Amino acid sequence: MDLGLKGKNAIVTGGSQGVGLAIAQGLAREGCNVAIGARGKEQLEKAAENLRALGVNSVAITADFSTSEGCSKFVADASSQLGGIDILVNNVGGMTPGSIESLTDEQWQASIDLNLMSFIWTSRAALPHLKQSSSGRILNVSGLSGTQLLPGAWTTTIANTGILGITKQLANELAANNITVNSICPGTVRTEAWMGPRADAMAKARGMTSDEVRAMMASFAMLNRLAEPEEIGDVAAFLVSEKNSYMTGTTVEVCGGWSKYLG
Numbered sequence: 651m652d653l654g655l656k657g658k659n660a661i662v663t664g665g666s667q668g669v670g671l672a673i674a675q676g677l678a679r680e681g682c683n684v685a686i687g688a689r690g691k692e693q694l695e696k697a698a699e700n701l702r703a704l705g706v707n708s709v710a711i712t713a714d715f716s717t718s719e720g721c722s723k724f725v726a727d728a729s730s731q732l733g734g735i736d737i738l739v740n741n742v743g744g745m746t747p748g749s750i751e752s753l754t755d756e757q758w759q760a761s762i763d764l765n766l767m768s769f770i771w772t773s774r775a776a777l778p779h780l781k782q783s784s785s786g787r788i789l790n791v792s793g794l795s796g797t798q799l800l801p802g803a804w805t806t807t808i809a810n811t812g813i814l815g816i817t818k819q820l821a822n823e824l825a826a827n828n829i830t831v832n833s834i835c836p837g838t839v840r841t842e843a844w845m846g847p848r849a850d851a852m853a854k855a856r857g858m859t860s861d862e863v864r865a866m867m868a869s870f871a872m873l874n875r876l877a878e879p880e881e882i883g884d885v886a887a888f889l890v891s892e893k894n895s896y897m898t899g900t901t902v903e904v905c906g907g908w909s910k911y912l913g
């Protein structure tokens with residue numbers, strides 16, 4: 651199926667690795683140009699080079715999404731380097747481990763700024779560009795802690811519940827401009843972090859091996875495995891495509907059957 655993404659311009663926050671890069675690759679495989687933003691220049695440029703190898707234009711823009719100015723600058727630079735924006739993917743985020751008693755005010759603020767406010771700041775900055783597109787799309791990356799209890803996942807829970815609210819509000823406000831806004835909710839993805847430092851840190855905290863941690867995360871899914879990055883990228887590409895013209899304000903779970911609620 652031709653998704654109609656050839657020659658469109660997309661921008662992805664936090665696109666140098668992990669879920670963001672998986673989505674950027676999914677878009678590039680469909681012929682969509684992609685601007686990716688992150689802090690680490692070397693990794694970002696390597697990722698953009700790999701995206702260009704898929705035959706599209708890709709630009710690497712160093713950015714700090716934890717401030718409003720950083721988000722606005724990324725959008726302005728990406729738009730001028732790509733020549734407009736049709737698709738925004740709000741992906742950037744990270745988890746700060748801790749409890750209500752251990753998390754400091756600074757950690758809370760930093761987590762909320764990066765995982766939640768960046769979605770608002772980047773969307774706001776991108777709106778004038780998206781409104782000029784004939785097929786404007788926003789895709790917000792959320793997580794299962796937004797819809798069900800994941801004990802201890804304080805900082806992502808606050809962000810992910812908020813992202814679902816942002817998705818609904820934005821979808822309602824932008825419907826008149828024919829811009830659709832949806833959310834994609836991955837389960838555990840076989841990313842660099844889960845194959846390395848994230849699993850290692852959880853293993854240390856729980857007295858398990860990293861392989862045992864990955865097996866435990868896999869066991870939460872009915873399919874009993876982690877998601878391959880392409881499995882997220884392909885669904886994301888469909889969600890922001892012209893083929894997906896009547897879905898807005900909703901969340902699509904790509905979690906191998908982890909969520910167990912009905913309806």
Ligand SMILES: NC(=O)c1ccc[n+]([C@@H]2O[C@H](COP(=O)([O-])OP(=O)(O)OC[C@H]3O[C@@H](n4cnc5c(N)ncnc54)[C@H](OP(=O)(O)O)[C@@H]3O)[C@@H](O)[C@H]2O)c1
Binds near residue numbers: 670714741806841
């Ligand atoms: N991985 C999963 O299994 C999974 C599951 C469900 C949901 N998610 C969601 O997917 C999103 C990405 O997660 P991930 O696991 O793929 O993360 P990740 O592997 O840690 O990658 C994070 C990306 O964001 C960039 N980044 C981090 N802080 C930044 C900042 N202040 N300014 C600019 N860029 C920044 C990183 O590059 P630099 O460090 O170089 O800046 C990197 O490109 C998050 O919203 C997460 O909640 C992930």
